[in-house]
Amino acid sequence: MSWQKDIVITGIGVISPIGEGREAFWQALRNGDVGFRKISLFDTSAFKVHIAGEITGFDPLAYIGKKDLRVLDRSTRLLLSASCLAIDDASLEITDENTFRIGVSVGATFGSLHSIAQFDIEGLREGPRYVNPSFFPNTVINSPASQVSIRFKIKGFNSTISTGFCASMDALVYAADFIRLGRADVVLVGGVEELCEETFMGFHNLGLLSGLDGREPLSCPFDRRRNGVILSEGAAVIVIETEEHALDRGAPILARIRSYSSAFTPDGDYKFRSGKGLKTAIENALSEASLAPEDIDYISCCANSTRELDRMESAVIREVFGEAVNHVYASSVKSMIGETYSASGALALAASVGAINKGFIPPTVNYLETDPECDLNHVVNKALDAEIKRALVTSSDPYGNNTVVVIEGVNNE
Amino acid sequence: MTESVAKEIISIVSDVTGFEPEEISLETHFYNDLEVDSIKAIEIAVAIEKRFKVSVRDDEIPNITTVKQAVEVVNNLLKEKEQNVQAQ
Numbered sequence: 247m248s249w250q251k252d253i254v255i256t257g258i259g260v261i262s263p264i265g266e267g268r269e270a271f272w273q274a275l276r277n278g279d280v281g282f283r284k285i286s287l288f289d290t291s292a293f294k295v296h297i298a299g300e301i302t303g304f305d306p307l308a309y310i311g312k313k314d315l316r317v318l319d320r321s322t323r324l325l326l327s328a329s330c331l332a333i334d335d336a337s338l339e340i341t342d343e344n345t346f347r348i349g350v351s352v353g354a355t356f357g358s359l360h361s362i363a364q365f366d367i368e369g370l371r372e373g374p375r376y377v378n379p380s381f382f383p384n385t386v387i388n389s390p391a392s393q394v395s396i397r398f399k400i401k402g403f404n405s406t407i408s409t410g411f412c413a414s415m416d417a418l419v420y421a422a423d424f425i426r427l428g429r430a431d432v433v434l435v436g437g438v439e440e441l442c443e444e445t446f447m448g449f450h451n452l453g454l455l456s457g458l459d460g461r462e463p464l465s466c467p468f469d470r471r472r473n474g475v476i477l478s479e480g481a482a483v484i485v486i487e488t489e490e491h492a493l494d495r496g497a498p499i500l501a502r503i504r505s506y507s508s509a510f511t512p513d514g515d516y517k518f519r520s521g522k523g524l525k526t527a528i529e530n531a532l533s534e535a536s537l538a539p540e541d542i543d544y545i546s547c548c549a550n551s552t553r554e555l556d557r558m559e560s561a562v563i564r565e566v567f568g569e570a571v572n573h574v575y576a577s578s579v580k581s582m583i584g585e586t587y588s589a590s591g592a593l594a595l596a597a598s599v600g601a602i603n604k605g606f607i608p609p610t611v612n613y614l615e616t617d618p619e620c621d622l623n624h625v626v627n628k629a630l631d632a633e634i635k636r637a638l639v640t641s642s643d644p645y646g647n648n649t650v651v652v653i654e655g656v657n658n659e
Numbered sequence: 660m661t662e663s664v665a666k667e668i669i670s671i672v673s674d675v676t677g678f679e680p681e682e683i684s685l686e687t688h689f690y691n692d693l694e695v696d697s698i699k700a701i702e703i704a705v706a707i708e709k710r711f712k713v714s715v716r717d718d719e720i721p722n723i724t725t726v727k728q729a730v731e732v733v734n735n736l737l738k739e740k741e742q743n744v745q746a747q
Binding site: 312313314315316375376377378379380 | 674675677698699701702705708709
């Protein structure tokens with residue numbers, strides 16, 4: 247067992263409100279495109295907010311064909327499509343010889359909520375006899391990940407991690423450890439959340455959505471006007487493997503995973519967040535990689551346009567980075583994508599790989615009014631061309647989870 | 660009756676399996692030709708029950724292996740239903 251194995255990213259598949267496929271996604275981030283629109287997936291007349299990051303024009307047929315598509319829920323369709331893109335991107339051939347060495351690790355938390363509701367509604371309305379058994383598998387949270395293994399005939403480990411906002415980052419940590427333990431050669435790491443009435447209702451009734459005050463919903467992380475999230479959906483899948491394995495099979499290497507760390511602080515709720523867990527996670531990720539704060543060029547923040555998270559994250563970064571905070575660029579892609587919850591970490595990682603490979607900092611768009619409590623070296627409203635060697639990606643869940651990943655370009659020793 | 664029943668059943672089977680109606684005939688075998696598994700078999704049975712307002716016995720479902728057999732089962736159930744109505 248070698249904990250020194252270098253783990254690299256060799257493929258990315260993205261289905262998001264601002265673009266499908268990694269090139270389109272990266273270009274949209276560079277353009278500062280915003281993926282918010284009027285919700286068409288369900289009737290919003292009972293809600294005060296009618297805008298979300300809904301993916302329109304999504305056609306799973308184009309990625310995964312017709313077979314059994316009918317019984318797959320939206321989460322599964324999104325994840326399968328992103329997986330298809332990632333496998334192609336990584337030029338990964340799954341064969342009888344290597345299939346037991348390939349794994350799947352997915353972050354998903356609310357993915358089955360809509361399917362559970364629909365299953366119950368059918369049972370109550372039609373009676374137990376007439377409930378369609380084919381829809382039952384969708385009601386469990388590990389269904390999307392399992393369908394990836396079934397569809398692509400992947401026979402290695404298959405896990406789903408449901409740690410809320412940190413889920414797909416935790417899925418990456420779990421997968422990387424699996425590879426380092428020698429239990430897998432390649433892992434499809436993903437995150438997925440679908441937009442549905444049930445999740446929307448939860449965020450709406452918890453008072454977490456922007457626009458509840460009757461004003462136009464706005465996702466403006468770090469901006470003084472921020473007042474909640476714009477809920478969104480999406481899937482991102484990242485193919486990871488050891489550098490040696492990637493080189494052996496001639497796979498293109500997009501970035502190296504330099505370090506990662508998780509820390510839990512039970513801060514209690516959305517209102518009071520000390521940031522101790524996030525601070526520990528960032529410090530440990532830097533320390534594990536023997537990096538100083540000034541070695542980081544870009545922080546892909548998890549700030550989601552809520553008052554407390556953005557304030558807390560800014561304070562933690564200022565504290566950990568000290569003087570370097572004035573030089574390291576910071577932004578939140580959630581200003582363009584919205585809050586995709588379990589998928590947000592994987593999407594931020596995919597964005598940061600783009601930033602490294604294409605040489606730009608994705609902007610925090612919709613930024614107008616400075617908040618002294620969120621004073622960082624923000625890249626706002628317009629992408630900034632910059633050479634990025636290393637990016638630090640954060641995720642933080644209000645109920646205590648925090649996970650941080652550091653990635654770097656492959657030719658920058 | 661048989662022809663319209665067959666058409667309806669082929670349409671249901673097509674919906675569940677994803678195969679085009681043109682690919683399905685009376686002789687088509689559910690398990691060998693259409694990749695029907697036990698869950699899909701129940702799904703087809705439930706859809707048939709809803710459409711024709713009949714009740715297929717659970718223990719009979721595994722024995723129905725072709726479209727033709729499904730049509731025969733439905734025709735018999737419809738006949739029984741009609742006789743019951745007349746008897747009342």
